[in-house]
Amino acid sequence: MSRRWVGPDGYEIVPADRCGRQVLRVRRGGMLVADCLSVEEVARFVDLADLCEVIPLPRAGGDLRTAVR
Numbered sequence: 001m002s003r004r005w006v007g008p009d010g011y012e013i014v015p016a017d018r019c020g021r022q023v024l025r026v027r028r029g030g031m032l033v034a035d036c037l038s039v040e041e042v043a044r045f046v047d048l049a050d051l052c053e054v055i056p057l058p059r060a061g062g063d064l065r066t067a068v069r
Helices: none
Strands: 011-018 021-028 031-036
Touching: 011 031
Parallel strands: none
Antiparallel strands: 011 021, 021 031
């Protein structure tokens, strides 16, 4: 499952691979801001305390009436 964090002012942080290295990709409004090698680098762009992890909820299969019992 992919991970994603969002923050104020349209910031989004997602793990990515760049030239064989894992980076944290910082986007704002869908535009690439930076590829960061550490959490400290991400903190230069957005306050880490303001980030919220996006957790996708499982989809109910079939009719919703059967999923809620």
